[in-house]
Amino acid sequence: MTYLKLLLTAFFWGGTFIAGKGLAGHVHPFCAAFLRFSIASFFLVILVIRQEGRLPRLYGRDVLLVLVSGSTGIFAYNLFFFSGLTMINANRAALIIATNPIFISLFSALIFKERLTPLKIIGLVLSVSGALIIITGGDIGQIFKTGLSRGEMAIFGCVFSWVSYSLLGRPLTARFSALVSVCYSSLAGTLMLFFPAVSKGLFSALPEYGMLEWVSLFYLGCFGTVLGFYWYYQGIKEIGPTKSGVFINFVPVSALILSYFILNEPVTMQILAGAGLVVTGVYITNLSVFLGKNR
Secondary structure (H helix, E strand, C coil): CHHHHHHHHHHHHHHHHHHHHHHCCCCCHHHHHHHHHHHHHHHHHHHHHHHHCCCCCCCCHHHHHHHHHHHHHHHHHHHHHHHHHCCCCHHHHHHHHCCHHHHHHHHHHHHHCCCCCHHHHHHHHHHHHHHHHHHHCCCCCHHHHHCCCHHHHHHHHHHHHHHHHHHHCHHHHHHCCHHHHHHHHHHHHHHHHHHHHHHCCHHHHHHHCCHHHHHHHHHHHHHHHHHHHHHHHHHHHHHCHHHHHHHHHHHHHHHHHHHHHHCCCCCCHHHHHHHHHHHHHHHHHHHHHHHCCCC
16 A cells, blocks of 8 residues: 555656646636645644644744745745746656756755765766756757746746755754644745735635636645645655655656646657656666665
């Protein structure tokens, strides 16, 4: 059941790109992000109370850590996520975001002086090369002529928001369980998103949302956030972080498949080649951790 839950988690996370693309152009990014995490926060609070008996109290420095986590992993990430999906295809966005573990390894080495092993370097090169192939359609030299599009820059904003969340949020996960940390980050991010969402006409727009918009928001909040994170951290508890982390490789694959069948987005040879390099790079990075050797 643990492996099945982790596989479904990867599927749910791949589906967030489809749901996000469904909202693009219909729901303002601030409104979409606020509603997604309002739904997620509601269920996360229930889960935490059920698991812990109550919401643990925050003291002094904890409040600052929660605010940092909420501003990076929730506020900034989702603003970039929903904005980027209004400009580029879901499959391309998913494959760019799939480089998250690579950049976390790179910045962990730069900031926390964690050793960048040869396997991690190979994984980094492969994943970044794959992302460049996806962005440029196979003509990597093009990026030096035209640069990144606004949509691609927004999705890379997701990557660096998540890297910041992962690294700066370490002290929070050391203080509390992963579920509590996610819950407080979600609550903080939701509060931060409230006023920007209101300024973009949240309340006047609510009656205009149709069934597709509400189903997409519920999916993002419940399946993409609550159930996905809950099952993922259950997997870490049952089989460890390294084995659980391998399932992240299936996220861009599921997004690629779902975007093809649901959104009719084209799957070109360049996208397949880039996807292969990104997934291989992430796998090699996880493999270096699994082997536990400084090669």
